[in-house]
Each structure stands twice: as structure tokens, then as C-alpha cells.
Amino acid sequence: xxxxxxxxxxxxxxxxxxxxxxxxxxxxxxxxxxxxxxxxxxxxxxxxxxxxxxxxxxxxxxxxxxxxxxxxxxxxxxxxxxxxxxxxxxxxxxxxxxxxxxxxxxxxxxxxxxxxxxxxxxxxxxxxxxxxxxxxxxxxxxxxxxxxxxxxxxxxxxxxxxxxxxxxxxxxxxxxxxxxxxxxxxxxxxxxxxxxxxxxxxxxxxxxxxxxxxxxxxxxxxxxxxxxxxxxxxxxxxxxxxxxxxxxxxxxxxxxxxx
Numbered sequence: 660x661x662x663x664x665x666x667x668x669x670x671x672x673x674x675x676x677x678x679x680x681x682x683x684x685x686x687x688x689x690x691x692x693x694x695x696x697x698x699x700x701x702x703x704x705x706x707x708x709x710x711x712x713x714x715x716x717x718x719x720x721x722x723x724x725x726x727x728x729x730x731x732x733x734x735x736x737x738x739x740x741x742x743x744x745x746x747x748x749x750x751x752x753x754x755x756x757x758x759x760x761x762x763x764x765x766x767x768x769x770x771x772x773x774x775x776x777x778x779x780x781x782x783x784x785x786x787x788x789x790x791x792x793x794x795x796x797x798x799x800x801x802x803x804x805x806x807x808x809x810x811x812x813x814x815x816x817x818x819x820x821x822x823x824x825x826x827x828x829x830x831x832x833x834x835x836x837x838x839x840x841x842x843x844x845x846x847x848x849x850x851x852x853x854x855x856x857x858x859x860x861x862x863x864x865x866x867x868x869x870x871x872x873x874x875x876x877x878x879x880x881x882x883x884x885x886x887x888x889x890x891x892x893x894x895x896x897x898x899x900x901x902x903x904x905x906x907x908x909x910x911x912x913x914x915x916x917x918x
Contacts, residue, residue, distance in 0.1 A: 660702065660871070664695050669875040672706040673713070673882025676849075677842060678890060679782055679821030679902045680909065684775050687768070687815070688913055704856045705872040709879025711849045714842055716880075717887050721843065739795060746806030747847040753810040754855065761813045768917035772910045774816035779906025782825045786899035790831030794840040801830050809844065816910075819848060821902070834894045842887055 671689060675682035690697065715722060725743070728736035754761075764770075797805075808826035812819035820841045827837035 660696075660698055664690075664693075664698065665702070665871055665875055666878060668698055668702070669706050669709070669878035670882050673709060673879040674886050676707075676710040676879075676883055677714070677820050677845065677886050679818050679824050679899065680905055681771075681775050681778075681816050681818040681821065683815040684771050684909055684913065687766070687771060688909070688916065691917055700856060700860050701867055701872055702875055704853060704860060705875040706879040707849055707853045707856065709876040709881075710883045711846070711853060712876070712880045713883035714845050714849070714887065717884055718843060718846075722846065725843075735795065738799075739797065742797060742799070742802040743844055743847065745799070746802045746809065746844055747851070749803075749806040749810040750812070750848055751851060753813055754851070757813060758855075761815070765813075766815055768913055770814065771816035772913040772918070774814050775818075775906050775913065776910035778811075778817050778821055778825065779903040779910070782821055782828075782899050782906075783903035785825040785828035786834070786903075788831075789828040789833060789837070791833050792831045793836045794827075794832065794843070797830070797832075797840070804830065805840070805844070809848065812848075818906075820845065821906075824899070828899070834898070835891060838891055838894050842891075 668686060668689065671685050672682055675685050686698075689695075725736055725740040728734035729740040731737060805823055805826045808822045809819060811817050812822050820838075823841040823844055824837040827840055828834070832840065
């Protein structure tokens, strides 16, 4: 991996991890378009760590509040704190059961193009069903529904943030609330991904270019932080249609280039 590849892919990962447009679709399409080799597992770990740092730093106040509330049942944030954990369980179970399929069969360009387009349309439809509920109003069935939706993000092209926002909007959340909850839910989800990738990496070690990986982590973190801030400030006015249209265009490009 040369410097240009590292910088470009780290920026792409940081920007697309939290936008409802599928980071996996971009990370597969970009090397294919530019004739690059696979970036490797160490790079994937580095950029996911950067994304995790970004969302933790951005929501540090909310996360500290939720952490304290998790041990105080009388706090209004108690249910939301445990709800995030409950909503993460389906993703963890699905990852254990379908890990091999996700890494092999489901990484085909056809699957990625189809899921990118299909879930883009669902996002658009869900945006029209949105309400004015906040994440604090989520009930246990709502949290389980969002968690089961998040498990579908194991299918490349789905977009973890996209599918959680889609389910949240369908349940009547407002755009900002759906975005905030999707980003809070990213903390355990991205952490699990990083831990799983690290375990794979340690079981099959390869030379580690620590300086380059530190650069990838930093670029991913800075880009992800800026993306979260920009998304939450604009989504109320921007809406989801622009992301749905972008996904349909991306799916068409994947079909044209890779199929």
C-alpha cells in the first residue's frame, strides 16, 4: 500500500462509516476502479479504530451520562443506556453465526450492488414515515427492532448507520434522533468489529507498519468526526433522499464496473 492509497481509503472510510451510504461498497469499488490490491486487515483495524475514537469523542458527554445512568434505575437515561446494549446483541449473534459467509459469499459485487440499491430505497421510504419521537422515547420492542435491523448490516452494501436510521425513522423517530441513536449504537458495534478483526490479525500475524497505521487511524478519526458533526447539523433540512439517490447511482456504478 502506497501513501496515496492509504490516505484516500482512510478518508473514504472515515466519511462513509457514519453516512447511510455503505462504507463497504466504497472500499470495494475504489480499489477496483484504481487497480489497487486489497488494503489488508491491519489497515481495516486502524480505520475502524479511528471511527470509534471519533464517535466516542463527539458523544463523550452523552456516553458518560449513559454510563452513569446504567447503574441508576431512577434516571431517565437508564432504559436508553441498556437499550443500546440490547440493540447490539442481534449484531453480535449474527456475526458469530454468519462470519464466514459475510467474509466470502456475501462480498460479491452483485450482492453489494443489490443491497446498496435496495436499502437505499427503503431509507427513502422510511424518511417519508418519520415522526417527531426522540431516542429517549424508544421502547424495548423498538430497540430490538433496530438491533435486528443493524444485524442486516453484516451484508456488505447495507450500511450499518443506514439500516439503523431506516428502522428508527420507520418507528417514528425524527431525522436528528434517528441519526444520534445510530451513532450512539455505533460505539459497541464498531468496537466489536475492531476486536474481531484484531483477533483475526493476531492469529495470522503479518509485518505491521505502525507509523502508516497511525496515520490511517488519525485520518479516519478526523474525517469521521467532521462527518458526524456535519451530518447532524444538516440532516433536518437535507433529508434522506439525497443519500438514497446517491446509493442508487453507486449501485449502478458497481454493476457497470465490476459485473
